[in-house]
Amino acid sequence: MAQSFKEALNSGKFIITSEIGPPKGTNLEKMRHHIDLLRDKVDGLNVTDHQSSVMRFPSIGGCLEIKEHGGEPILQMTCRDRNQMALQAELLLAYTRGIRNVLCLTGDSIPIGDHKEAKGVFELDSVQLLRTIRQMESGKDLGGNALDGAVEFCAGAIVTPEANPIEPQLIKFEKKIEAGAEFIQTQAIYDLDNFRKFMEYARKFPVKILAGIVLLVSARMAKYMNENVPGIFVPQNLIAELEAAPKGEALNKGIEIAGRMIAALKKDSICDGVHLMAIGREEVVPDILAAAGINGHKP
């Protein structure tokens, strides 16, 4: 029997998680392929929840697939699409199907997605969702009513270590930990010195930190993210490295950079693990791990 994510978190080993993006439609082939490819190489597989507000196969559906295929799912739950009743109901369903890990997110805004006239719910925020889980664990729902059978989750949240200004983010980070977050998966980080500084601060809190690693596939992507993705800062030297890569080799360079960063984070025990986001290129995650010198990670 494989280790649960929570056991892995508490084992003291360097944690690896990765993410799966569900399909837009009912063709699950590609997602199943990614699950088969990754489930034994990581400690947990996140399933995104209509990422970037693009309507897709649901996160919980992806988690059930992972469960059925012997993997350890991490259910990403945003507050964008469901009110408190729907969120709690889904937590009940998740628990009864053996899903034990939840990543609590506020969720992206509707206008950036592909249903631009839809209603954004945001009745709860990420901090309130974390507290909801803790309350349901005590046997009561948000209405204060008794549950016939409680839940138990390993709950996590996110932080953006490169945000500017940083203090409001850190205040919220601390509220998330107070609300019961056991692990934090960060937004993509690229500058290890900055991240080290963040970790000096974050180490003071009783929470496991997994550094977000987003695979760079080209210099163009790096520049695009610098301009358009909040809280992501790819330093110039990495962009130059990608630019210098021979034609057709930028992806390999990106794999090398990601592998190198993971190896450095692991070697110096800067944080408790990494969360790999290969957005649309999940099939190269094993290559990134190999580049980091990590093979056959999970027992």
Add this chain to the structure above:
Amino acid sequence: MKSITRQKPLEEIEQQLEGLERAYIIGCGTCTTMTKTGGREEVLDMKERLQGLGKMVTGWTVIPIACDEMTEASLKENDGAIRSADCLLVMSCALGVQKAGSYSGKPVIPALDTLFIGVEDKPGYFHEVCDQCGHCVLGYTAGICPITACHKGLLNGPCGGTNNGKCEIDKEKDCAWTLIYQRLKAQDRLDLMRKYQPPKNSQVIPRPRLARIL
């Protein structure tokens, strides 16, 4: 404080007027005059445009405050022109539309969309200030409303989409939580931001909202 409105496209007004040939136009001397969406000038302009569509305008008026009791008195003065109309085309905010609708028994057609309750920053620029949520939290947020100024209406601090003080939905819009943070910090009251805020009560007064205030 104003009701901020925007004129509907003429096409939509025409669709609403289907089968209604004779219109009486009502403007408002308060909010829609200030926003230049339903004052005297705009009413006269609408009159011409309706005539251009082949409609008959039986009369028009600009009520000083279309949402209050005076609406009834003002409309009485124009009873004849109103009676001979098939409908009232109202160029006030939705409050005046409803008021006119309850008074006359005639079909009412809104010519404007009521956008929000807001204030004017500079001529022609408005921003929303309050969503009348029923439980005001301005005391914790340095007087900046997180329900209306934050796209997601968050209560416990910024989302991950905030960037250099701007909101994830628009680089031109300020992030409410950056503003709240800055003001609380200047007041040395950041502890308020650290305090957990529970979910908002969405049913302070279940709709339809009625209140008796003694």
